[in-house]
Amino acid sequence: MITSNTGITKADQNYMRKLPHIKTIEFGTRKDAVIKGTDKSIRLSSNTTKLSTNKVVSGRLPKESNEVALSNREKSNYKIGQTIQLVNNKGKANISGLKNTTYKVVGFVTSSDYLKKENLGVTSAGTGQLATFGIVNRRAFSSKQPTVARISYDNVHGNSYSSAYENQVQKNVDNTEKRLNDRAKKRHAQIKAAGLAKLDTAQTRLNQQKQKLSQTKNQLKAASAQAVQRSQLKAAQKQVAANQAKLQKAQSKLTTQRQTLTNLPAITYQIQSRNDYNEGYNQFGEDAKRIDVLSNTFPIIFFAVAILVSLTTMSRMAEEKRQEIGTLRALGYSKFDTLKIFLIYGTASGLLGSALGAWLGTGLLPRRIFAAYAANFVIPNFQTPPSGFWISLSIIISLLCTIAPAVWSAFLMLKDQPAVLMLPKPPKSGSKVLLERMPFIWNHLSFNYKVTIRNLARYKERMFMTILGVLGCTALLITGFGIRDSLNGIVDTQYKDIIHYDVIGVYNPDAAQNKKADYLKTVDDLAGVKHDTTVYYESVTSRPKRIDHNQNISMIVPKSTTNFNQFVTLRNPSTKKTLRLTDNGVVITQKLATLSHIKVGDYLMVKNANGDKHRVSVSGITEMYAGHSLYMSPAYYHKVFGHSVNYNAKMLMLKDRSAKNIDRVSRELTRQDASITAIQSDDAKATINNILSGLNHLVLIIIVAASMLAFVVLFTLTNINVSERIRELSTIKVLGFYPMEVVMYVYRETFILSLAGVLLGFIGGAWLHNYIMQTLPPETAMADLTLLWTNFTTSGVMTLIFSIIVMAIMAYKINRVDMLGALKSVD
Amino acid sequence: MAYIEVRNESKIYGSGEQEVRANDNVNFTISKGELTVIVGASGAGKSTLLNILGGMDSPTKGQVIINGKDIANYSSRKMTTFRRRSIGFVFQFYNLIPNLTALENVELASQISPDALDVKKVMADVGLKQRMANFPAQLSGGEQQRVAIARAIAKNPELLLCDEPTGALDYQTGKSILTLLQNFSRQTKKNVIIVTHNGMIKSMADHVIEIGDGKVKQDILNSKPTPVEQIEW
Ligand SMILES: Nc1ncnc2c1ncn2[C@@H]1O[C@H](COP(=O)(O)OP(=O)(O)OP(=O)(O)O)[C@@H](O)[C@H]1O
Numbered sequence A: 001m002i003t004s005n006t007g008i009t010k011a012d013q014n015y016m017r018k019l020p021h022i023k024t025i026e027f028g029t030r031k032d033a034v035i036k037g038t039d040k041s042i043r044l045s046s047n048t049t050k051l052s053t054n055k056v057v058s059g060r061l062p063k064e065s066n067e068v069a070l071s072n073r074e075k076s077n078y079k080i081g082q083t084i085q086l087v088n089n090k091g092k093a094n095i096s097g098l099k100n101t102t103y104k105v106v107g108f109v110t111s112s113d114y115l116k117k118e119n120l121g122v123t124s125a126g127t128g129q130l131a132t133f134g135i136v137n138r139r140a141f142s143s144k145q146p147t148v149a150r151i152s153y154d155n156v157h158g159n160s161y162s163s164a165y166e167n168q169v170q171k172n173v174d175n176t177e178k179r180l181n182d183r184a185k186k187r188h189a190q191i192k193a194a195g196l197a198k199l200d201t202a203q204t205r206l207n208q209q210k211q212k213l214s215q216t217k218n219q220l221k222a223a224s225a226q227a228v229q230r231s232q233l234k235a236a237q238k239q240v241a242a243n244q245a246k247l248q249k250a251q252s253k254l255t256t257q258r259q260t261l262t263n264l265p266a267i268t269y270q271i272q273s274r275n276d277y278n279e280g281y282n283q284f285g286e287d288a289k290r291i292d293v294l295s296n297t298f299p300i301i302f303f304a305v306a307i308l309v310s311l312t313t314m315s316r317m318a319e320e321k322r323q324e325i326g327t328l329r330a331l332g333y334s335k336f337d338t339l340k341i342f343l344i345y346g347t348a349s350g351l352l353g354s355a356l357g358a359w360l361g362t363g364l365l366p367r368r369i370f371a372a373y374a375a376n377f378v379i380p381n382f383q384t385p386p387s388g389f390w391i392s393l394s395i396i397i398s399l400l401c402t403i404a405p406a407v408w409s410a411f412l413m414l415k416d417q418p419a420v421l422m423l424p425k426p427p428k429s430g431s432k433v434l435l436e437r438m439p440f441i442w443n444h445l446s447f448n449y450k451v452t453i454r455n456l457a458r459y460k461e462r463m464f465m466t467i468l469g470v471l472g473c474t475a476l477l478i479t480g481f482g483i484r485d486s487l488n489g490i491v492d493t494q495y496k497d498i499i500h501y502d503v504i505g506v507y508n509p510d511a512a513q514n515k516k517a518d519y520l521k522t523v524d525d526l527a528g529v530k531h532d533t534t535v536y537y538e539s540v541t542s543r544p545k546r547i548d549h550n551q552n553i554s555m556i557v558p559k560s561t562t563n564f565n566q567f568v569t570l571r572n573p574s575t576k577k578t579l580r581l582t583d584n585g586v587v588i589t590q591k592l593a594t595l596s597h598i599k600v601g602d603y604l605m606v607k608n609a610n611g612d613k614h615r616v617s618v619s620g621i622t623e624m625y626a627g628h629s630l631y632m633s634p635a636y637y638h639k640v641f642g643h644s645v646n647y648n649a650k651m652l653m654l655k656d657r658s659a660k661n662i663d664r665v666s667r668e669l670t671r672q673d674a675s676i677t678a679i680q681s682d683d684a685k686a687t688i689n690n691i692l693s694g695l696n697h698l699v700l701i702i703i704v705a706a707s708m709l710a711f712v713v714l715f716t717l718t719n720i721n722v723s724e725r726i727r728e729l730s731t732i733k734v735l736g737f738y739p740m741e742v743v744m745y746v747y748r749e750t751f752i753l754s755l756a757g758v759l760l761g762f763i764g765g766a767w768l769h770n771y772i773m774q775t776l777p778p779e780t781a782m783a784d785l786t787l788l789w790t791n792f793t794t795s796g797v798m799t800l801i802f803s804i805i806v807m808a809i810m811a812y813k814i815n816r817v818d819m820l821g822a823l824k825s826v827d
Numbered sequence B: 001m002a003y004i005e006v007r008n009e010s011k012i013y014g015s016g017e018q019e020v021r022a023n024d025n026v027n028f029t030i031s032k033g034e035l036t037v038i039v040g041a042s043g044a045g046k047s048t049l050l051n052i053l054g055g056m057d058s059p060t061k062g063q064v065i066i067n068g069k070d071i072a073n074y075s076s077r078k079m080t081t082f083r084r085r086s087i088g089f090v091f092q093f094y095n096l097i098p099n100l101t102a103l104e105n106v107e108l109a110s111q112i113s114p115d116a117l118d119v120k121k122v123m124a125d126v127g128l129k130q131r132m133a134n135f136p137a138q139l140s141g142g143e144q145q146r147v148a149i150a151r152a153i154a155k156n157p158e159l160l161l162c163d164e165p166t167g168a169l170d171y172q173t174g175k176s177i178l179t180l181l182q183n184f185s186r187q188t189k190k191n192v193i194i195v196t197h198n199g200m201i202k203s204m205a206d207h208v209i210e211i212g213d214g215k216v217k218q219d220i221l222n223s224k225p226t227p228v229e230q231i232e233w
């Protein structure tokens, strides 16, 4: 999409049509205004027919110049047939560029240009953030010259967000950018030259007249010397004076004209790919990437545990059927016949589980997760087609897990003679443990711990599984809580410790002197401003290597570098030491440095809206969690850009930092003629908060899943443990162990393993959290990676509580064991 | 003075048609220090009776007074305490913990008992001084039963109950186990009750109670018990 700050002429339209690789190009016009009685800003665009077409949800598209089709999100506020009144920033019903200010609502539409629900983009109207949009007829605009051009290319392939697509589009944009810039400059120069030429001829004419006048003056002087006809002379003198005044007026008019012409604002033809002009498109892609990260990490843990659990359970089932197998074999059944039961059982359970999983996994769960994630977006018809590949893969894995271990254990048994099989398997005998060879430790252990250590050594696989299950649970809990804490932490740190300003009011420094003065006076008169400072603000871009789209950077040059820390704390991310703006380099934000692989002392290439590139040296990297920024001193600006700073913004720190107050201030600023836009420092806050509320669901899912994981693993293992050792437990019961002692006899080891699992889980959780928090945040943001100790305690205690609940269930089961029954049977 | 007094004790499983009277109105008394043998056919109700005497099961009816206390209506916790303090149990199938060494199996019992005997000395007494560090699977059946007896004795119980202690052993080994039990009874003056279906060993006991069909068939005191070595069967 190409956007221009003035109309695109016929000649330039033709030029754009002939740019390389253009498949379709469609010109359109748009204009921002404020909805009367609110501070909501609306962007009116001419209807499109080929690219970014608008989908009518209800009603119809506008046919007349006084009709509008609103965003479908406005359906709750307006009805078809109602009128909507628009005003300019000053609240007057007069919007330059628009013929009408009152429109009849004729329909509601959705547009792929506006994917987000809030903050659709930056605008000069209202609070500076676009609230909604509307579609009007082309004739609603007073100028016939379009201001935007939408382009589709013929050389791009692949889906949106695929790197093939994004790379090619970016390449095309880069190629076109230079030409468009030249074109814009040329046109600028042309207009200037034409104007100047006109002025020049006017000037020469004026000069001639001036000359004539001075000639007349001289003649008059000579005449006065001769002193003839005084009255005639007087009249002539009067006329000369009048003429001179007229000429002087003409001269001053010419001079101001010349001045405005030299200061003629540059014409920009800015070409941007979807990622840059459509904030929603980019963010949606980033969010999808986030889901990708999560879905590639968490299931692995669950898969591993599911596999382990089904392996143990199924092989245990085969072991339990040992005598049955023996009897069947003794009765003359073939090996295959005896195996058949395991095949059938394994297949049935595997298929049943997979069917249930496929149903949940392609329907319910994705819908829930999508709902949480798309909270900020207007994405219609979410589709969850069952994925044949993933379902088949899952079925194969689950079948392998259910059939293979059972059949394998059974197969091993079948090697034995039926007679052997009919006897119960002798219990695993004990053996010396390593620790026993260290008498100085072993002899000091209490008896219970010796027993526990022996048991631990006896069932090594189970020990491994318990640790793994608990580890997974703890790690998931830490990560779940950690994700939330990290993002919560961002908001706090970002807005309490780093960013202290609330609004940057950007104005046109080349505006007429009185308008500029008005603007600055408004700032001075604003109520509730704690501090303000003058800065230069410009939005520049930079493209780090290996990333297929541009990063937007706010370039800020404070007039006073000494008190700037009052507005933005520049500090080293790890040492928290304050950074100063020097005269030989810029300070960039942390995430930008990470993305660009830049260290202090390296260079960064930045590009302004015109496509001019400048190389800046990085002298510092500062802590920042959302948005890329670049700070430099006026002196260094001069060095890099070759001219001194033309300050264009006021940075304000408000006493009342509420969103409402910030909106109020922004509105007052944009109301000024000289205003360009107002940038609110809490724009990112809303985004983070939205992500947070989405993540709360996710964190809940993670926590529930982690708890289930802990339960399943601990329950399965303890259950197997108890049934296998029922005889042992009965024996010690007979010896006079109290119920709790009996429970502890088996559970002490699980508890120790759980503790070990929790400790390892701390390490695993810290690692997983670190990994996810580095991959999860969007490119413009980063998270605080530090984990709170409360997180460790909560996760650890929760895991141990799960363990204790399982223990309670087991205690109940153990106490109901019929000790006499268990002891009656033969060894 | 009677150390054990069983009065009108019955154990009934099931009800109505399927009612099984495992013990049916059993009455007897045992004096302090007696070596008692309970004999009877398979299914007679011997194990049921022994389990009730050992506080592992409660009778359906009647009183079981041991050392002046009626344990018949003890709560589960009181029964556990009773077993812990006063009872040593030896099973037909040893029921050793496979994962613990012989010594540790004995320690398992001694460490929960308030006045336990020295474990190593008990091991020496049962003749297993050299095998203390072995695991059950590394011991013969007789040796395993010795460990089981050591485990029961180490708690220093008032009453040693043995359910078919020789049932899984050969003749010679069985004999040596019975000798061990007889010696224990003589040396410590503690009550030992041995349940068996082998009537031939009756002569080793001070007191023989014969059970049939859940009832006491015979209750004989034997003033001149024969040492086990001299009994042949
Ligand atoms: N839990 C039970 N439920 C139902 N009936 C039982 C139960 N325990 C034992 N019985 C029955 O009580 C009767 C006595 O059983 P008990 O085990 O006391 O016999 P026993 O004399 O020890 O026999 P054996 O010499 O074979 O060990 C038997 O008929 C048995 O079937």
Ligand SMILES: [Mg+2]
Binding pocket: B046, B047, B048, B163
């Ligand atoms: Mg029996």
